[in-house]
Amino acid sequence: MILEELLTKISDEQVLWVSPEEQTSVGDLRHDIVACRNLLRGIDASRVALELADSIGALTWMIALEGIAEVVFLVPDSLRSSDDYSALKARFQPTLSVDESFAEKASEKSSDLPVSPKAVDHTRWVLATSGTTGTPKLIEHSTNSLTKTCKADTSRGREFTWGLVYDPFRFAGLQVVLQALASGSRLVLCNHIGSVKDQAAFLREKNANALSATPTYWRKLLMSGGLGNQSFRQITLGGEPADQSILNALKAAFPSARVAHIYASTEAGVGFSVVDGLVGFPAQYLEQGVAGNQLRISESGTLLIKPEEHAPSAGGASLANPDGFIDSGDLVAVREERVLFLGRDSGAINVGGNKVVPEEVEAVIREVDGVGEVLVKPKGSGVMGQLVTAEIQPRKADTDTAALKKQIMTHCRARLERYKVPALIRFVAEIEHNPTGKISRK
Structure with missing residues (x-):
């Protein structure tokens, strides 16, 4: 059981997880894992839907289920309350749902005596895609594929306190959880705190010095002014294309931090990171590969990735083509020896037969001084099919919007x-992000 083995490298007294409501040491976690497994005796836990809203409780159950359940659906809190969840759960067909009422029984039957529920060789983990531009898909991973890039240097890991603003059962959030666990780093969970500014205050209070978030979230964090004199050692961006403006802004705000843009997706698994401060990645990766992955560009312009080992699957079928490559669905373009991420192929706007990628137009608009955030989306047109429109959140509330337009x-x-130039511009007080930290495009 890989996840539980990671705990053996950390002392029982060390505080592992901190939330606004509680904190959990390694010793506490070991005890709670035993309690969870006690509750599973005599229960068919072959296919488990893990539906807990409490993040620390959910992560405890995840570790407890490894090696016992054959397949576990890690259900994000935001997905459980969505219209899509009933259909996804029916498709998964769980034999057991671990929700709040079930988990409460664990403390009632808790015991420090070791238990040995029926074991399996390898637990498989099912994650839902974000569904930013459509219905979420269910993607299956192994523990090895999820922990592939985790650094297990606990002596150095103790120097870091990671903040978690993602849902821990989203792919990006799970990567933060597993990295902190593998390296013995403290994890500060603020994903249930309402506003970005309040999250920043909690991160500052708990001395978080490492944070992974989407470019959208980082822009909101910088505009909130809530970070004050916060000092970061590690800044990670992922989940969306990072434009040069946000990379420059983060380096200016936190000059001593290591800034990394990670390419990873639920479908393709963990990919690779770029730390040279430039958008995209070096074109030489297409020939040489990177981090054990082979990369190609499809005929339709999307990035293909061939993982070194495990290829994630959906519905029992591999996502890879006969050559072992997975289509990420992310449109890319080679420009001046860099491969630039443009946006999702599924979100493209059709203007008179021409494809417009919203993220590409947004990146250009963000180059204008005074622009805080941008959302580009389609508007129906009887002549052109669709037109490009843009919602703009000014950096300052008292901005002269006519001049900025x-x-x-x-x-x-x-x-x-x-055909890519917006036909309509509208100014708004705020552009919302969804629970995955990305701009809400539905």
Whole structure:
């Protein structure tokens, strides 16, 4: 059982997880794992839907289930309350749902005596994609594939306190959880704290010095002003294309931090990171590979990735083509020896037969001084099929929006093909992000 073995490298007294409601030491966690396994005696736990809203409780059950359940559906809190969940759960067909009422029984039957429920060789983990532009898909991983890039240096890991703003059962959040666990780092969970500014305050209070978040979240964090004199040693971006403006802004705000842009997806698994401060990744990766992965660009312009070992599956079928490559669905383009991420192929806008990737237009608009955040989306047109529109959140509330609109249009006309230039611009007080930390595009 790989996850539980990671605990053997950390002292029982060390505080592992901290949330606004509680904190858990390694010793506490060991005791709670035994209690959870006690409750599983005599129960068919072959296929488990793990539905707990409490993040620390959910992570405890995840470790307890490894080596006992054959398959575990790690259900994000936001997915459980969505319209999609009933259909996804029916497709998964669990033999057991671990929810709040079931988990409460664990403490009632707790015991320090070791128990040995029926064991399995390898537990498989089912994760839901974000469903940013459509219905979520269920992707199956192994523990090895999820922990592939985790660094297990506990002596160095003790120097880091990671913040978690993602749901721990989203792919990006689980990566943070597993990295902290593997390296013996403290993890500060603020994913249930309501506002970005309040999350920043909790991170500051608990001395978090490492944080992984989407570019959208980082922009909101910087605009909130809530970080104050926070000092980061590690800054990670992922989940969306990172444009040069956010990379520059983070380096300026936190000059001593190591800034890494990670490419990873639920479908392809863990990919690779880039730390040179530039958008995209070096074109030489297409020939040489990176971090054990082989990379290609499909005929339709999407990035193909061939994992070194495990290829994730969906519904029991491998996601890889006959050559072992998985289509990420992310559109890319080679420009000046860099491969740049443009956006999701599924989210493209069709303007008179021409494909417009919203993220590409957003990146150009963010180059304009005074722009805080941007959401580009389609508007129906009887002539062109669709038109490009943009919602703009100014950096400052008292911005002269008429002047800013003129600057944006001038800049777009100079940098974009005519069909990509927004036909309509609207200013808004705030652009929302969804529970995965990405701009909400539905």
